[in-house]
Amino acid sequence: MEFRFKDGFLMGVSSASTQIEGGEIENNWLDWYRKGHIHDNTSPAVADDHWNRWEEDTQLMIDMKLQISRFGIEWARIQPAEDRIDKAAIQRYRKELMMLRDHGIRPLLTIHHFSNPMWFEEKGAFLKRENLHYFLKFAELAVKCFGDLASDYITINEPNVYASNSYMWGEWNPGHKSFKEYAAVLENFAYCHIKAYQMIHRVRSRMGYSDTKVGFANHLRVFDPKNEKNPAHRAAAKAAKWAFQGAITEAMTLGRFRLPLRDHWHIKEGLYTDFNGINYYSRSTIEGLHDGVREHSPINDLGWEIYPDGIVRVAADLMKVAQLPIWITENGTADTNDSFRPRYIAEHLKAISESDLPFERYYHWCFCDNWEWLEGQSARFGLVHVDYDTQKRTVKDSGRMFTEMIEAGGMTEDIWDRYVKDVEYNTND
DSSP states (O other), X not given: OOEEOOTTOEEEEEOOHHHHSOSOOOBXXXXXXXXXXXXXXXXXXXXXXXXXXXXXXXXXXXXXXXXXXXXXXXXXXXXXXXXXXXXXXXXXXXXXXXXXXXXXXXXXXXXXXSOOBHXXXXXXXXXXXXXXXXXXXXXXXXXXXXXXXXXXXXXXXXXXXXXHHHHTSOOSXXXXXXXXXXXXXXXXXXXXXXXXXXXXXXXXXXXXXXXXXXXXXXXXXXXXXXXXXOHHHHHHHHHHHIIIIIHHHHHHHHOOOOTTOOOSSOXXXXXXXXXXXXXXXXXXXXXXXXXXXXXXXXXXXXXXXXOTTHHHHHHHHHHHHOOOOEEEEEEOOOOXXXXXXXXXXXXXXXXXXXXXXXXXXXXXXXXXXXXXXXXXXXSOOOSEEEETTTTEEEEOHHHHXXXXXXXXXXXXXXXXXXXXXXXXXXXXX
16 A cells, blocks of 8 residues: 655654653642552653653654654743742753754644643642633743744643543542533633734744744544434534534634633634644544444554544544644554554554645654553553663654655555554454
């Protein structure tokens, strides 16, 4: 099987600071670990020790011919207390960004990726409107500190995942279970994104730059009814899709707040993103309130359905909201043995390459195996294997295939035969 990438299509990887850096950083995730909520009882203080091994990791990215890198900064590291900024941490991040840029890897800087300093968490974090200025001040600090090294920005990663897990399902810190709070957090995220979007453009313009691109990483799923002929299933799928991703997509993209979200700030409707950023992993099969997995389907190690066609379906839906370039800001799969990841990557990139939609970038999740939130070290998503005892990095077959596809500008018969041809998925039969 062969396919070619579109002209100018860029390939790279994503990461999040809390998941790779390590260190006893006083944030909401170290606190959640200390309270005993991580499934394998591993700590984010270990992770990949990337804070100390960043030069080794960046050189590995260079060796793998990566063109782009989604780069996260840790709020609690830069601002460990409400009244203190760690200038040494800022300089350390600048060195890493400079090494990426000096070797032709374009950074996409993520300002917020699920991680809050504990001083902010203890104030109520994004649940309270009176707290939002803290985030906006941090975002402005980030752009002033790194604006000469990064032109591309993600303000907030997966607001719907953060809000639902933290405030509706009670699985993440602070462990609340309230749809009202879930909606309130989404409203506040939308406000923060819109204000940060405007601020980043304003600050970089004053710095003399005109190439600024700002968006957010939108977690999108396909929501299909379990039985297409059952009107209750169809209605439930439609409602779940709107509550999880439809309302927040419109609010953050267009400044249009529709129920269950409310606009407390009288925001003017407009366009508040420069690209359609999509984190895509799976499909949900819906019947009533049950979020299930389609029967007789290929699945990954976490039981998520593998559904490559969905990456184009969610992108097509998003294009109905805003006609913008599409950046896949995350796509990957939990596969401890790297047994089916090459096929997963190939099939998603094939769907992208054969689509008429304006896909411009693909950021694989993730570069190295990392500390995967509630799953800890047990769920491996990386192109590079990490031995957590020794911190040794080893490029996997999927990583080698990724590099060869970058060099070839797509999938060749030779690459397919060596990495994908004989690969089979696990199923939930």
